Amino acid sequence: MSFWEFANPVRFNRLATRTLPWLAGATALCLGIGLIWGFFFTPDDYQQGSTVKIIYIHVPSAMMAINAWFMMFATSLVWLIRRHHVSALAARAAAPIGAVMTLIALFTGAIWGQPMWGTYWEWDPRLTSFMVLFIFYLGYIALWEAIEDPDKAADLTAVLCMVGSVFAALSRWAVQFWNQGLHQGASLSLDKEENVADVFYFPLLVCLAGFVLLFVTLVVLRTRTEIRARRAMALMQREGEHSA
Amino acid sequence: MSLAVSSLTLMRSGRMIVSDLSFALTPGRATLLRGPNGVGKSTVLRAIAGLMPIASGSVVLNGTPLTDRDAFQDQVLFAGHQDALKPTLTVAENIAFWAHLFGGDVRAAMQSFQLDEIADRPAHACSAGQKRRTGLARLALAKDRPLWLLDEPTVSLDQATVERVASVIRAHCDAGGMALIATHIDLGLTDADTLTLTRPRPVTAAEETDPFMAGGWE
Amino acid sequence: MNAYSALLRRELTLALRSGGGAGLGLAFFLIVIMLIPFGVGPETPTLGLIAPGVLWVAALLACLLSLDRLFQQDAEDGTLDILALSPVPMEGLVMVKTLGHWLTTGVPLVIAAPVLGLTLNLAGPAYPWLVAALLVGTPALSALGAIGAALTVGVRRGGLLLSILVLPLYIPTLIFGAQVVSLAAKGLDPGIAMMLLTGTSLFAVAVSPFASAAALRVHLS
Numbered sequence: 001m002s003f004w005e006f007a008n009p010v011r012f013n014r015l016a017t018r019t020l021p022w023l024a025g026a027t028a029l030c031l032g033i034g035l036i037w038g039f040f041f042t043p044d045d046y047q048q049g050s051t052v053k054i055i056y057i058h059v060p061s062a063m064m065a066i067n068a069w070f071m072m073f074a075t076s077l078v079w080l081i082r083r084h085h086v087s088a089l090a091a092r093a094a095a096p097i098g099a100v101m102t103l104i105a106l107f108t109g110a111i112w113g114q115p116m117w118g119t120y121w122e123w124d125p126r127l128t129s130f131m132v133l134f135i136f137y138l139g140y141i142a143l144w145e146a147i148e149d150p151d152k153a154a155d156l157t158a159v160l161c162m163v164g165s166v167f168a169a170l171s172r173w174a175v176q177f178w179n180q181g182l183h184q185g186a187s188l189s190l191d192k193e194e195n196v197a198d199v200f201y202f203p204l205l206v207c208l209a210g211f212v213l214l215f216v217t218l219v220v221l222r223t224r225t226e227i228r229a230r231r232a233m234a235l236m237q238r239e240g241e242h243s244a
Numbered sequence: 245m246s247l248a249v250s251s252l253t254l255m256r257s258g259r260m261i262v263s264d265l266s267f268a269l270t271p272g273r274a275t276l277l278r279g280p281n282g283v284g285k286s287t288v289l290r291a292i293a294g295l296m297p298i299a300s301g302s303v304v305l306n307g308t309p310l311t312d313r314d315a316f317q318d319q320v321l322f323a324g325h326q327d328a329l330k331p332t333l334t335v336a337e338n339i340a341f342w343a344h345l346f347g348g349d350v351r352a353a354m355q356s357f358q359l360d361e362i363a364d365r366p367a368h369a370c371s372a373g374q375k376r377r378t379g380l381a382r383l384a385l386a387k388d389r390p391l392w393l394l395d396e397p398t399v400s401l402d403q404a405t406v407e408r409v410a411s412v413i414r415a416h417c418d419a420g421g422m423a424l425i426a427t428h429i430d431l432g433l434t435d436a437d438t439l440t441l442t443r444p445r446p447v448t449a450a451e452e453t454d455p456f457m458a459g460g461w462e
Numbered sequence: 463m464n465a466y467s468a469l470l471r472r473e474l475t476l477a478l479r480s481g482g483g484a485g486l487g488l489a490f491f492l493i494v495i496m497l498i499p500f501g502v503g504p505e506t507p508t509l510g511l512i513a514p515g516v517l518w519v520a521a522l523l524a525c526l527l528s529l530d531r532l533f534q535q536d537a538e539d540g541t542l543d544i545l546a547l548s549p550v551p552m553e554g555l556v557m558v559k560t561l562g563h564w565l566t567t568g569v570p571l572v573i574a575a576p577v578l579g580l581t582l583n584l585a586g587p588a589y590p591w592l593v594a595a596l597l598v599g600t601p602a603l604s605a606l607g608a609i610g611a612a613l614t615v616g617v618r619r620g621g622l623l624l625s626i627l628v629l630p631l632y633i634p635t636l637i638f639g640a641q642v643v644s645l646a647a648k649g650l651d652p653g654i655a656m657m658l659l660t661g662t663s664l665f666a667v668a669v670s671p672f673a674s675a676a677a678l679r680v681h682l683s
Contacts, residue, residue, distance in 0.1 A: 008455060008460075009455050009456060010455075010460035010461055011460075085455055085456070086455075132630060132633060135626075135629070135630045136630050138626060139623075139626045139627045139630060142623055142626055142627075143613060143614075143623065143627060146614070146617045146620065146623050147616060147617060149257060150257065151257055152616070152680055152681070152683075155677075155680040156613050156677055156680055159609075159613065159673055159676050159677050159680075160613055160627065162673070163609055163631070163669065163673050164630070164631070166669070167606075167630070167631045167633070167634065168630075170634045170662065170665075171630070171633040171634050171637075173634075174633065174634040174637040174638060174658075174662075175633075175637065177637065177638070177641070177655075177658065178637045178641065227456070230456045231456045231461065233456075234258060234454055234456040234457050235457075237257075237258075237259055238259075238457065290543075293543075293547060294547070295543055295546060295547070295682055295683075296682075296683055297683055314549075317547050318549065320547065322543065322544070322547055324540050324543055324544075325540075326539055326540025326543075327539070327540065328539055328540040328541040328543070328544045329539065330472075330476055330535075330539070330541070332475075332476060332479040332480065333472075333475065333476070333479075337475070341468055341472050342544070344464075344465055344468030344469075345465050345468060345469075345545075345548045345549070345550065346548065382544075
């Protein structure tokens with residue numbers, strides 16, 4: 001059975017309905033364990049005090065904010081090349097989630113920044129880049145909303161996503177040139193060069209898994225809704241045709 | 245020289261617009277495309293002009309298939325129901341611009357649609373009929389393109405101008421050209437063939453391209 | 463006269479005729495610059511400090527003004543259909559229209575900018591760099607704007623949407639362009655910023671015809 005079979009909306013929805021309870025359960029479990037462990041069972045940082053615990057929301061949401069855009073890029077590309085409607089709708093479904101993740105990362109960053117840097121907002125490259133990313137999300141969502149023909153909307157938003165990805169990356173780089181910044185380096189990296197002590201690191205990994213699961217759950221849920229909306233639209237059009 | 249259309253099927257977002265349309269145009273003859281409003285006359289013209297994707301079927305003009313788009317479109321003149329005029333340009337400037345793109349003699353084109361006296365009038369100051377005449381002047385520019393696709397060319401024209409348009413079309417056909425004209429009135433082209441479009445049949449299960457309609461939904 | 467020069471001449475004529483809006487961008491640029499001291503205060507050192515950024519942001523906004531009519535009018539009056547059937551490929555059409563937009567909107571801004579720099583007390587060494595940076599950067603503004611205009615061509619009253627789509631794309635150009643001017647104003651060497659600006663601009667100009675033509679084809683189908 002090929003992966004592309006889920007490009008069929010019926011199959012996708014059947015799979016979605018079957019897996020959603022499990023996905024939701026796993027999300028709740030991971031987030032529950034990770035957040036409770038992180039908030040209540042880790043020591044305060046000797047410099048940052050208890051404020052450090054916001055990383056359990058801040059870091060995962062920031063990662064998903066970027067990954068959601070990557071996912072939109074990939075699914076838009078699939079739509080442009082293979083014309084699978086589910087792929088385009090998945091990109092559409094992911095955008096608001098990515099936007100909200102970006103917003104969460106920005107807000108938690110501001111809350112963390114106040115005690116750390118003495119200011120809620122700093123035009124630091126990372127913060128600025130996230131604000132830019134948020135604007136890109138807004139434009140993408142707005143274009144989907146503005147175009148009535150769903151296939152045209154899918155095509156045009158895919159073009160926007162391609163161009164936007166290149167210029168978002170270019171902006172990230174330009175912003176770095178513009179201001180060197182005071183944000184600490186990435187807290188997590190896969191090559192084992194850690195900036196975070198193990199006591200914070202393990203609950204953070206669980207939270208991270210929880211956010212990934214949360215994202216997948218929401219995307220599957222929203223894609224199923226988008227598919228049903230398209231199905232309803234198609235049925236209504238046919239209805240109109242037969243009565244005409 | 246001929247246009248051969250066979251089993252042309254046009255769909256838009258999964259809906260059938262035109263189904264199984266087959267016809268042929270022979271040189272020297274005009275064909276009137278008829279049918280009630282909303283039956284897809286404009287869509288057929290746009291599809292044959294290559295402005296709209298074709299779901300299935302084939303369109304071949306003088307041995308060139310529509311899929312060879314540039315070569316096909318070089319032989320086609322399309323006049324939609326809009327005049328494609330710029331309101332701030334004068335009648336002469338509008339026509340001269342098209343002449344630069346498609347070739348042709350501006351002066352002769354203006355004469356054949358009696359536009360000389362309004363040559364320097366900006367298009368926004370023209371009446372609807374004058375605008376239509378200016379738009380149709382492209383016909384006289386691109387005489388050598390064998391296939392003309394005209395969408396309601398005579399809207400807002402007076403009787404005398406309708407006859408003039410008809411004579412331009414007749415001259416084109418006499419020179420070996422072809423014309424497919426969506427129209428509600430007779431145009432006075434007495435020897436023209438008529439092609440009547442009927443409502444499309446429903447989409448069959450086999451050709452259902454819309455995955456939001458095709459099988460398996462409970 | 464070939465098809466391309468006919469197209470370009472038509473673009474320029476349409477922009478310069480009444481209602482074409484060629485002067486509007488320039489007027490908008492003047493007004494924005496004039497409003498800045500009212501908001502910031504008349505202290506010349508402050509104005510001199512923010513002048514590079516203000517000039518660039520104002521130029522960027524002025525460029526946006528006439529973009530929504532770049533393809534929309536042609537799409538509405540049926541011209542785009544006829545142009546699609548003409549021997550000129552869609553990419554070429556986009557390039558000519560972008561060039562037309564730059565000549566009627568970008569170039570006047572480049573010429574007016576040094577004069578307005580004077581009113582904002584821009585530092586002496588920055589003037590040649592201001593002109594150079596705008597000259598290099600404004601084509602990118604027109605080119606990226608063309609992408610936004612092509613994406614929103616089927617959207618009724620798409621002007622606001624167009625700004626939301628296009629302004630984020632302008633960020634790299636704005637950053638590098640304003641850096642060139644402010645580095646020069648501080649007496650530093652703006653060479654690297656200028657190179658980055660040139661690279662960004664060339665990239666934008668190279669990508670735009672393909673992206674815009676793809677969007678226009680989607681609209682036509």
